[in-house]
Amino acid sequence: MLTRLIYSSENHLGAAGGKMIRDLNDILDASARNNEKAGITGALIFDTLWFVQILEGERETVSATLRRILADERHDAVTIIDARGIETRLFGNWWMGLGFLRGDTTALYRKHGLGARLDPRKLTGDQIVALALDLAATGLNRKVAVEAA
Numbered sequence: 157m158l159t160r161l162i163y164s165s166e167n168h169l170g171a172a173g174g175k176m177i178r179d180l181n182d183i184l185d186a187s188a189r190n191n192e193k194a195g196i197t198g199a200l201i202f203d204t205l206w207f208v209q210i211l212e213g214e215r216e217t218v219s220a221t222l223r224r225i226l227a228d229e230r231h232d233a234v235t236i237i238d239a240r241g242i243e244t245r246l247f248g249n250w251w252m253g254l255g256f257l258r259g260d261t262t263a264l265y266r267k268h269g270l271g272a273r274l275d276p277r278k279l280t281g282d283q284i285v286a287l288a289l290d291l292a293a294t295g296l297n298r299k300v301a302v303e304a305a
C-alpha cells in the first residue's frame with residue numbers, strides 16, 4: 157500500500173560552513189542512492205534549525221527508511237506530522253534533494269504563513285506538502301547546496 161509520511165526533526169549539522177555543506181550533501185547522496193532503488197519519492201526541506209521530510213512509497217519501504225533515519229545522529233527529536241495511505245504520489249519521480257541555503261525563500265515562506273524562517277511547528281502536513289511542491293517548482297534542488305559550498 158502506498159503511504160506518505162511527513163516528519164520534522166532538529167538539525168544537528170551545526171553552523172553554516174564547509175562541514176555542514178558536506179554533511180548535507182552526504183545525506184542527499186545517500187538519500188538519492190537508496191530512495192531511487194527503493195522507489196521512494198518526496199522532498200527534504202532543510203533549514204539551519206530544522207529538517208522537514210516527505211517520504212512516499214510502499215508502507216514497508218517507507219517504514220524501513222524511517223527506521224534508518226531515526227538512528228541518524230545528524231538530527232534529533234524526530235516528530236511525526238502526518239502519515240497516511242495514498243492513491244497516487246504527489247512527488248512523482250522527483251526524489252530527495254531539496255536543500256536550500258539562500259535567502260530567496262522568504263516570499264515563499266510568507267505565502268505559506270511562515271515568517272522569514274521555516275518553523276514546522278506552525279505547519280500542518282497539508283501545508284508542508286504545498287510548501288514543498290512550491291519549493292520544488294522554483295527549481296531549488298540539491299545543486300543549491302553544492303553551489304553554496
Ligand SMILES: Cc1cc2nc3c(=O)[nH]c(=O)nc-3n(C[C@H](O)[C@H](O)[C@H](O)COP(=O)(O)O)c2cc1C
Pocket residue numbers: 165183186187188189190191200207209221224225226227228230231252
Ligand atoms: C534528515 C535526514 C534525512 C534523511 N533521509 C534519508 C532518505 O530519505 N533516504 C535514505 O536512504 N537515507 C536518508 N538519510 C540518511 C540515513 O539516516 C542513513 O545515513 C542512510 O540511509 C545510510 O545509507 P547507506 O547505508 O547507503 O550509507 C537521512 C538522514 C537525515 C539526517
